[in-house]
Amino acid sequence: MVTKDTKPVIFLFTFPLQGHLNPMFQLAKIFFNHGFSITVIHTEFNAPNFSNFPHFTFVSISDGLSEPESYPDVIEILHDLNSKCVAPFNDCLKKLLSEEPTAACVIVDALWYFTDGLTEKFSIPRIVLRTVNLSSFVAFSKFHVLREKGYLSLQESQGDSPVPELPYLKMKDLPWFQTEDPRSGDKLQRGTMKSMKSSSGIIFNAIEDLEPDQLDQSLKEFPVPLFSIGPFHRYVSASSSSLLAQDMTCLSWLDKQATNSVIYASLGSIASIDESEFLEIAWGLRNSNQPFLWVVRPGSIHGKDLIEILPKGFIESLQGRGKIVKWAPQPEVLAHRATGGFLTHCGWNSTLEAICEAIPLICKPSFGDQRVNARYISDVWKIGLHLENRIERLEVENAIRTLMTSSEGEEIRKRIMPMKETAEQCLKLGGSSFRNLENLVAYILSF
Ligand code: UDX
Numbered sequence: 001m002v003t004k005d006t007k008p009v010i011f012l013f014t015f016p017l018q019g020h021l022n023p024m025f026q027l028a029k030i031f032f033n034h035g036f037s038i039t040v041i042h043t044e045f046n047a048p049n050f051s052n053f054p055h056f057t058f059v060s061i062s063d064g065l066s067e068p069e070s071y072p073d074v075i076e077i078l079h080d081l082n083s084k085c086v087a088p089f090n091d092c093l094k095k096l097l098s099e100e101p102t103a104a105c106v107i108v109d110a111l112w113y114f115t116d117g118l119t120e121k122f123s124i125p126r127i128v129l130r131t132v133n134l135s136s137f138v139a140f141s142k143f144h145v146l147r148e149k150g151y152l153s154l155q156e157s158q159g160d161s162p163v164p165e166l167p168y169l170k171m172k173d174l175p176w177f178q179t180e181d182p183r184s185g186d187k188l189q190r191g192t193m194k195s196m197k198s199s200s201g202i203i204f205n206a207i208e209d210l211e212p213d214q215l216d217q218s219l220k221e222f223p224v225p226l227f228s229i230g231p232f233h234r235y236v237s238a239s240s241s242s243l244l245a246q247d248m249t250c251l252s253w254l255d256k257q258a259t260n261s262v263i264y265a266s267l268g269s270i271a272s273i274d275e276s277e278f279l280e281i282a283w284g285l286r287n288s289n290q291p292f293l294w295v296v297r298p299g300s301i302h303g304k305d306l307i308e309i310l311p312k313g314f315i316e317s318l319q320g321r322g323k324i325v326k327w328a329p330q331p332e333v334l335a336h337r338a339t340g341g342f343l344t345h346c347g348w349n350s351t352l353e354a355i356c357e358a359i360p361l362i363c364k365p366s367f368g369d370q371r372v373n374a375r376y377i378s379d380v381w382k383i384g385l386h387l388e389n390r391i392e393r394l395e396v397e398n399a400i401r402t403l404m405t406s407s408e409g410e411e412i413r414k415r416i417m418p419m420k421e422t423a424e425q426c427l428k429l430g431g432s433s434f435r436n437l438e439n440l441v442a443y444i445l446s447f
Contacts, residue, residue, distance in 0.1 A: 341359065
């Protein structure tokens, strides 16, 4: 812990997507609790709510984007942000450094690949926050090899074949990007890899004891220090970086349900599905006869609104057994005694939040790292079931029944308990994340 009079400043540059803002703000709070002074640089697009972080200084930069409700081609938005923010960010950092010339470092999200070269330009160390876990990091780091070997084009025809370079993964699990143009995904990969390799270090919201093989491989192949210090949300109070208003009525509804009875369903902050997939999930949830809490985010069904799609009488037919909300206080929902399972898109934040509460999963991955996470959940850690084919109501119904009411579900529940314990132990004195955080703080103070 650094003392008050020496309080060094850290600049953090947040990436304006929910799954990136949450871990970055949690990280900011971790550093704040270690005695650092925090200045957050953020875009106008998806700007955070400053009033939730009274101890931080906020500086806004212009990004030239309008606020879309959905993300039809999220990769294009990432590239757009990376080109439009260069000049505003550089001007901002120059000004901040003239006011705080002794600032310790800048921490940037890995998606800000344009910040490669920043250290040479501004003589300040740059550390990268990578919001995926180590297994996905390794898969992404081999992306160019996978592309060269033609694996990415085999995803449809030979989806179940193993990937020789990535034990555990099948061709269909390889990271895939929600973009019209495959070159756009390649550009993102090249950019982030180059920028991470030239950084002063990489921070992961991950637990190295859960992925020891991947840690060894990452350490061998990556030329910079790596710090796995997750789970971030366990160091700090509940998240307040939500871009959408969280519907707190979920919690009083959960209070009325039996222990471990509710299946919570959410596909995260970006993934979207088409109308027919939506209806299959709706009927699967209903026909399972299990109580459910379902997040249907605005914009998450291609071009349609929830009320337009749900068949007449659907809600009434549930007789109070289901609740649908636009956005939930997810960490609190997962921690609630009534929640017994999670139908998820397998974003890493959601997966880690579920592991920390020992909530078994049903995987319905969409893009990027989600497919890698789903394979680890179902086949490596064996803490969930995997909806691998085009989604059908019977498959959803059966998966929910299996998870919530069968002996197979009970076995899955037993297997996730030790993972929860690992996630608790790693933060305690001598635990891996505890140690790595101490090393990270010492490293930053040594700059
Ligand atoms: C994507 C990637 O899949 C993820 O792995 C990457 O690290 C970030 O971008 P996203 O779709 O945002 O992620 O999902 P996830 O990583 O699970 O993050 C979603 C966050 O939103 C979680 O922290 C979750 O608690 C929160 N959330 C979600 C809510 O607060 N309320 C909700 O209703 C749903």
